[in-house]
Amino acid sequence: MTLSVIMLALVLTGAIAWWAERHWQGSAKWLSLLGLTLLATVFAVFITSANHDFAQLQVLTRVMWIATFNIEYSIAIDQLSILLIALTWLLAIICVLISWREIKHKVGFYYFNLLLTVAGIIGVFIAVDLFLFFFFWEVMLLPMTAIIAIWGHENRRFAALKFFIFTQVSSLLMLVAIIGFAYFHLLQTGLLSFYYLDWRALPMPLAMSQYLMLGFFIAFAVKLPSVPVHTWLPDAHTQAPTAGSVLLAGVLLKTGAYGLIRFVIFLFPEASVQFAPVAATLAVVSILYGAKMAFAQQDFKRLIAYSSISHMGFVMLALFAFNSMAYQGAIVTMVAHGLSSAALFCLAGMIYQRIHSRSLIAMGGFWRSAPRMGGFTLAFACAAFGLPGLGNFIGEFLILVGVFQVQAEFAIVAALALVASAVYGMVLFQGSFQGPAKCEVIDLQRREVAICSALLLLLLLLGCYPTLLLKFSFGG
Amino acid sequence: MSAITSQPDALFSLTMAQAILPQLIIAFGIVLGLLLVAWRRTQQIIVCFTALVLVLALIANISLYGTSTTQVTQLLLVDANSSFALSLVLISALVALRMSYRFLKAHIEVHDEYYLLLLLVVFAAGILVTSDHFASLFLGFELLSISLVGLVGYQRESQYSVESGFKYLILSAAASSFMLLGMAFIYSVSGDMSFNANLSNAIYHQQGLGLFFQLGLLLLLSGIVFKLSLAPFHFWTPDVYQGAPTPVTLLMATVSKLAMFVVLVKCFVAQRYLLLENVQLFLISFAIISMLLGNVMALRQQNLKRLLAYSSVAHMGYLLIILIVTSEQSLAFSWQSILFYLAAYTLANLSIFMVIALLQQYSSDAPYQEDILLTDLQGLFWRAPSYGLLMILALLSLAGIPLTMGFIGKFYILSHATIAHAWWLIAILIFASAIALAYYLPIIFKILTAKANDPQHMPLKKQHLIEQALVYALVVISLFFGILPEFVNQFIHS
Numbered sequence: 001m002t003l004s005v006i007m008l009a010l011v012l013t014g015a016i017a018w019w020a021e022r023h024w025q026g027s028a029k030w031l032s033l034l035g036l037t038l039l040a041t042v043f044a045v046f047i048t049s050a051n052h053d054f055a056q057l058q059v060l061t062r063v064m065w066i067a068t069f070n071i072e073y074s075i076a077i078d079q080l081s082i083l084l085i086a087l088t089w090l091l092a093i094i095c096v097l098i099s100w101r102e103i104k105h106k107v108g109f110y111y112f113n114l115l116l117t118v119a120g121i122i123g124v125f126i127a128v129d130l131f132l133f134f135f136f137w138e139v140m141l142l143p144m145t146a147i148i149a150i151w152g153h154e155n156r157r158f159a160a161l162k163f164f165i166f167t168q169v170s171s172l173l174m175l176v177a178i179i180g181f182a183y184f185h186l187l188q189t190g191l192l193s194f195y196y197l198d199w200r201a202l203p204m205p206l207a208m209s210q211y212l213m214l215g216f217f218i219a220f221a222v223k224l225p226s227v228p229v230h231t232w233l234p235d236a237h238t239q240a241p242t243a244g245s246v247l248l249a250g251v252l253l254k255t256g257a258y259g260l261i262r263f264v265i266f267l268f269p270e271a272s273v274q275f276a277p278v279a280a281t282l283a284v285v286s287i288l289y290g291a292k293m294a295f296a297q298q299d300f301k302r303l304i305a306y307s308s309i310s311h312m313g314f315v316m317l318a319l320f321a322f323n324s325m326a327y328q329g330a331i332v333t334m335v336a337h338g339l340s341s342a343a344l345f346c347l348a349g350m351i352y353q354r355i356h357s358r359s360l361i362a363m364g365g366f367w368r369s370a371p372r373m374g375g376f377t378l379a380f381a382c383a384a385f386g387l388p389g390l391g392n393f394i395g396e397f398l399i400l401v402g403v404f405q406v407q408a409e410f411a412i413v414a415a416l417a418l419v420a421s422a423v424y425g426m427v428l429f430q431g432s433f434q435g436p437a438k439c440e441v442i443d444l445q446r447r448e449v450a451i452c453s454a455l456l457l458l459l460l461l462l463g464c465y466p467t468l469l470l471k472f473s474f475g476g
Numbered sequence: 477m478s479a480i481t482s483q484p485d486a487l488f489s490l491t492m493a494q495a496i497l498p499q500l501i502i503a504f505g506i507v508l509g510l511l512l513v514a515w516r517r518t519q520q521i522i523v524c525f526t527a528l529v530l531v532l533a534l535i536a537n538i539s540l541y542g543t544s545t546t547q548v549t550q551l552l553l554v555d556a557n558s559s560f561a562l563s564l565v566l567i568s569a570l571v572a573l574r575m576s577y578r579f580l581k582a583h584i585e586v587h588d589e590y591y592l593l594l595l596l597v598v599f600a601a602g603i604l605v606t607s608d609h610f611a612s613l614f615l616g617f618e619l620l621s622i623s624l625v626g627l628v629g630y631q632r633e634s635q636y637s638v639e640s641g642f643k644y645l646i647l648s649a650a651a652s653s654f655m656l657l658g659m660a661f662i663y664s665v666s667g668d669m670s671f672n673a674n675l676s677n678a679i680y681h682q683q684g685l686g687l688f689f690q691l692g693l694l695l696l697l698s699g700i701v702f703k704l705s706l707a708p709f710h711f712w713t714p715d716v717y718q719g720a721p722t723p724v725t726l727l728m729a730t731v732s733k734l735a736m737f738v739v740l741v742k743c744f745v746a747q748r749y750l751l752l753e754n755v756q757l758f759l760i761s762f763a764i765i766s767m768l769l770g771n772v773m774a775l776r777q778q779n780l781k782r783l784l785a786y787s788s789v790a791h792m793g794y795l796l797i798i799l800i801v802t803s804e805q806s807l808a809f810s811w812q813s814i815l816f817y818l819a820a821y822t823l824a825n826l827s828i829f830m831v832i833a834l835l836q837q838y839s840s841d842a843p844y845q846e847d848i849l850l851t852d853l854q855g856l857f858w859r860a861p862s863y864g865l866l867m868i869l870a871l872l873s874l875a876g877i878p879l880t881m882g883f884i885g886k887f888y889i890l891s892h893a894t895i896a897h898a899w900w901l902i903a904i905l906i907f908a909s910a911i912a913l914a915y916y917l918p919i920i921f922k923i924l925t926a927k928a929n930d931p932q933h934m935p936l937k938k939q940h941l942i943e944q945a946l947v948y949a950l951v952v953i954s955l956f957f958g959i960l961p962e963f964v965n966q967f968i969h970s
Binding site: 168175 | 907910925
């Protein structure tokens with residue numbers, strides 16, 4: 001109940017912010033910030049006051065929604081979804097802060113879309129009726145597309161269109177798989193059901209589950225993204241406004257990973273094991289290809305986008321290793337990548353605001369005029385290539401160790417990417433902050449320092465004290 | 477009631493009259509309307525009168541819900557499905573009426589005949605959705621064609637009116653003669669014109685007769701398919717959609733499509749034509765060609781009405797999938813799905829054409845703008861928020877994105893296809909939807925983005941209160957039924 005109210009309140013806050021902006025300029029951002037903080041607090045209180053440890057799925061609400069198909073509005077949470085929702089709250093607040101000065105036109109509508117996206121994302125993480133899940137999956141997509149298409153950079157329409165079509169087509173495949181599963185349930189039990197827990201209890205012949213799993217896998221692989229369906233990502237990340245990129249890289253990619261865990265692996269355990277070699281190969285290719293492409297980029301944001309492909313490849317590799325250590329690593333990587341890539345995109349946005357360019361050629365020597373910004377960039381670039389002491393290192397280390405025990409050859413090849421990531425990390429940092437000074441930039445302002453240091457602190461915490469996450473099992 | 481029980485074999489009883497009360501009201505209204513025109517020619521009176529007739533018919537029709545299926549003579553069969561379809565027809569006609577009034581008011585002449593033709597279209601649709609006999613099918617079909625021809629060419633001063641009127645006249649005359657020939661062939665084999673005639677299985681398999689029968693079926697099908705503008709019988713659609721006055725296009729897109737599809741399903745289900753492999757083959761090829769061609773052709777259109785014409789081709793293709801995969805056991809479910817999809821499609825089309833009609837009236841300084849191009853939609857969401865929102869919702873519904881009825885409609889289609897394991901059709905449907913997104917989304921982006929120093933960027937002229945209310949009502953209805961589709965299902969069930 002509380003969660004439904006929170007989602008509804010998000011939409012309402014968005015609407016109020018939109019309305020208020022018309023009458024009092026500058027009120028939308030304050031309202032959004034206030035609303036998000038407040039609701040995040042409510043969520044935190046709700047979770048801490050509950051007397052579960054959420055190791056298993058806790059069903060919170062089940063209400064009949066579309067009786068014709070026996071579709072329910074049913075939501076549930078466990079540790080995995082709580083963690084991802086917490087990440088969502090954090091990044092949503094950062095999104096509001098980062099858009100503070102950047103968004104200049106149609107401000108009210110912007111914050112409405114932002115909050116709607118957040119509501120959709122939370123819905124994705126808590127829905128346990130597959131139809132409802134699909135519903136939220138699409139609802140989070142619409143405002144995100146609008147954010148890219150309206151407030152993005154020069155080539156925004158094309159990027160938004162590509163993003164939407166890729167996601168939509170793959171999710172239609174998932175919809176067919178969902179329907180197929182539901183009607184299989186009808187055949188077996190005489191009851192049409194879209195309810196996740198019903199599905200988990202249903203034994204399914206391998207031949208059939210292979211096909212159904214493929215439908216889900218494609219949808220999540222597009223979102224993750226994995227080679228060869230990754231091409232929407234560099235465009236969408238590059239063209240989106242800063243907050244859009246942050247949300248995309250920080251949370252939307254994680255919905256793909258979440259889907260893989262929650263639906264592909266748990267609903268189709270046998271079929272996933274069978275499919276693991278293919279998935280792992282795709283993952284390794286993504287890791288290497290993303291890293292290779294990253295250091296060939298001249299565009300600051302495009303470089304980070306390709307590095308995301310590489311990092312999410314690690315997550316997929318870990319998930320299909322079926323090893324608890326790799327699984328823990330995947331969780332840590334998801335969080336750490338969410339923080340570090342969000343931070344890098346924030347920095348890209350800050351630089352863009354100062355020099356109105358994303359090209360590394362136009363940058364250089366910023367260290368002299370903006371040492372604070374340089375320090376943060378260095379720190380986050382190091383996080384991205386896995387410097388010990390920061391969160392990403394823990395994640396990648398656990399993944400590689402875990403995968404090595406199961407499929408050593410994949411781990412060996414994937415480890416090569418660690419070298420490559422150091423290369424592109426350095427390309428990024430040296431290209432922008434070292435060398436002869438191309439122009440003077442203003443150093444970070446107080447708001448920007450707050451954003452960066454918050455993210456850096458969390459990464460440090462995760463890197464130095466990973467037990468914070470590792471003590472939970474996350475359903476693994 | 478006692479009269480009926482004592483005379484069960486009466487040719488025409490009171491229950492029957494009650495069952496076709498909506499049609500009777502409309503027919504009576506047409507006659508009265510003729511007299512009214514002879515008595516006094518004023519726009520106001522005839523509009524109010526037409527609206528009254530439609531509302532009365534709607535009330536009569538709604539009161540029919542829950543009554544059992546009634547066979548009215550051999551010609552008509554009134555059941556829950558036809559009642560629901562008729563309600564949709566009447567609601568669309570009411571919206572069309574309001575838009576027509578605006579549209580005709582912009583002209584100096586008095587146009588009373590227009591409203592009679594409009595009532596005739598509704599009457600024809602009323603016959604079609606209830607027809608249970610080839611004779612009534614043909615009657616309805618012809619009545620629909622003839623009155624629509626009159627409406628399509630109504631706007632004499634428009635540059636397109638003659639072209640589109642003639643195109644529609646000649647092609648639909650050809651289609652109906654094909655259909656008549658087809659009926660004759662079928663009759664020559666089966667010897668019965670009723671839909672629910674008991675055809676012996678022999679007909680399907682007998683060598684010589686079978687061929688004749690199948691030829692007849694193909695001709696019959698081509699007539700209906702022409703009206704549904706399924707590819708490859710769609711060539712008239714873009715030109716006529718563009719050339720006709722927008723309220724008439726609205727009628728064609730909703731009333732005519734809806735009624736024809738319902739009668740197609742009635743006919744084919746009752747006669748079990750779907751058992752024939754050749755018919756299946758034809759339907760599948762129509763569906764596939766329509767889905768792909770309609771969407772591909774829509775991609776490059778700049779004129780909004782032409783674009784919608786091609787998208788309607790694709791949509792009828794999607795809908796045909798349900799008919800193709802339906803089986804005896806899933807008949808009730810098929811009906812429900814088809815009616816739901818038609819309702820979603822009608823609502824979306826009503827919304828879009830209404831916005832087009834309003835833009836034609838209000839967007840420029842000229843009293844009336846003939847063509848609405850995609851560029852005219854630039855920044856609509858900021859110039860006129862309610863129009864923009866309605867348009868976006870309708871486009872999302874056509875594209876089948878959640879929060880709208882169109883998504884549930886697509887869900888129905890995918891469910892049917894999945895149950896029937898029609899994987900190829902699903903693959904093509906998904907591929908076609910992807911193409912469709914490539915033209916729906918840019919329109920939505922256009923609506924959402926305004927150019928700052930554009931002369932177009934000015935608020936619309938002042939609009940009438942009723943239109944505003946209609947726009948808001950449609951926005952609320954689309955959202956409400958999109959999120960809670962169960963309410964529509966309740967109507968269909970009863």
